[in-house]
Amino acid sequence: MTLTSSLITLETTVRQRIDHKTKPLGALGRLEELALQIALIQRTETPALSNPHLLVFAGDHGLAAEGVSAYPADITYSMVRNFIAGGAAINVFCRQNGLNLLVCDVGVNGSFEENTDNFVKYKIRPGTRNMRYEAAMTPDECEAAIDAGKTLVNGVQYRDCNVIGFGEMGIGNTASAALLMHRLTNLPLEQCVGRGTGLTDSGLAHKRSILREVADQYVQLTDPMAILTAMGGLEIAAIVGGLLQATENGMLILIDGFIATAALLVAHALNPAVRQHCIFCHQSDETGHQLMLNFLNAQPLLTLNLRLGEGTGCALAYPIVQAAVGMLNEMATMDSL
Ligand SMILES: Cc1cc2ncn([C@H]3O[C@H](COP(=O)(O)O)[C@@H](O)[C@H]3O)c2cc1C
Numbered sequence: 001m002t003l004t005s006s007l008i009t010l011e012t013t014v015r016q017r018i019d020h021k022t023k024p025l026g027a028l029g030r031l032e033e034l035a036l037q038i039a040l041i042q043r044t045e046t047p048a049l050s051n052p053h054l055l056v057f058a059g060d061h062g063l064a065a066e067g068v069s070a071y072p073a074d075i076t077y078s079m080v081r082n083f084i085a086g087g088a089a090i091n092v093f094c095r096q097n098g099l100n101l102l103v104c105d106v107g108v109n110g111s112f113e114e115n116t117d118n119f120v121k122y123k124i125r126p127g128t129r130n131m132r133y134e135a136a137m138t139p140d141e142c143e144a145a146i147d148a149g150k151t152l153v154n155g156v157q158y159r160d161c162n163v164i165g166f167g168e169m170g171i172g173n174t175a176s177a178a179l180l181m182h183r184l185t186n187l188p189l190e191q192c193v194g195r196g197t198g199l200t201d202s203g204l205a206h207k208r209s210i211l212r213e214v215a216d217q218y219v220q221l222t223d224p225m226a227i228l229t230a231m232g233g234l235e236i237a238a239i240v241g242g243l244l245q246a247t248e249n250g251m252l253i254l255i256d257g258f259i260a261t262a263a264l265l266v267a268h269a270l271n272p273a274v275r276q277h278c279i280f281c282h283q284s285d286e287t288g289h290q291l292m293l294n295f296l297n298a299q300p301l302l303t304l305n306l307r308l309g310e311g312t313g314c315a316l317a318y319p320i321v322q323a324a325v326g327m328l329n330e331m332a333t334m335d336s337l
């Protein structure tokens, strides 16, 4: 049997199993679709979730010097310390739902002590360059960040992890994500740029004008790697690498908000196979996220008006993923009634 025909057979078998559960036909709605997707990713009628991880990549942005965020750049460093100490929203939600959190510095402007159980140093440079004046990264730096993401994913898979979410921290990264979105979806820049951490109307107008200037400098670029190198972030590139590696490894991928989805747009342009591994955890309040999801033909699990990032949407949606798998494996069938 070819791979395609064995997947079609598996799909039929799983649909039948779901249809015979003790419930009216279709009554578990999108949970049924989710269970089927997970079974197809794992290529089994009895999928299992093992050692879930949330990887948070952190990096600073040279463009933050242009006033594109409502918060100062040094918050990135403080927040990474907060992640390490266990006090951020993502720490709370990961603890609550049983995900292991691993934080990785790929580009923070500030130094940290040694690696610990929940922190890995992989610093490529202390922040990207200011893309208003030069490319954010060199091709080598961008490759190194992608490799960091790949290495971490392989590291957790070695510890039997088969489900992984990606988060980020980096003041100014909604600007970078908006530029990537604009170039990879061809949507007008205005529809891609939002308030991020909470810019005022005049702050938003300023962010738009700076990003227009940057976008105009790179209109000639079409290659996704070149676009990422010029306008990305180190943490975004690391997520791109992580997404590509998780796809290669056959893992289930949890997609967070605006920034993580921008990384997915890049990974998807490099390898469209990444799409079928993705569970879209939530719809962010950041302008543009809904359009990104439309572009990817994706329906989010949750709409909680979050606009935080860090991977918080992944950690919050994880119990729904567990419910889908539990339903498929543990529910009785109608013949048992
Ligand atoms: C205290 C604090 C914690 C955060 N955690 C995530 N972000 C989020 O906000 C940033 C992106 O928004 P912008 O492009 O407007 O800077 C990223 O660091 C993102 O992870 C935070 C932002 C702040 C201020």
Ligand SMILES: O=C(O)c1cccnc1
Pocket (backbone or CB within 6 Å): 174, 196, 197, 256, 257, 258, 259, 260, 284, 285, 286, 289, 306, 307, 308, 309, 310
């Ligand atoms: O959706 C996100 O990822 C997001 C939105 C605003 C600020 N930081 C992150």
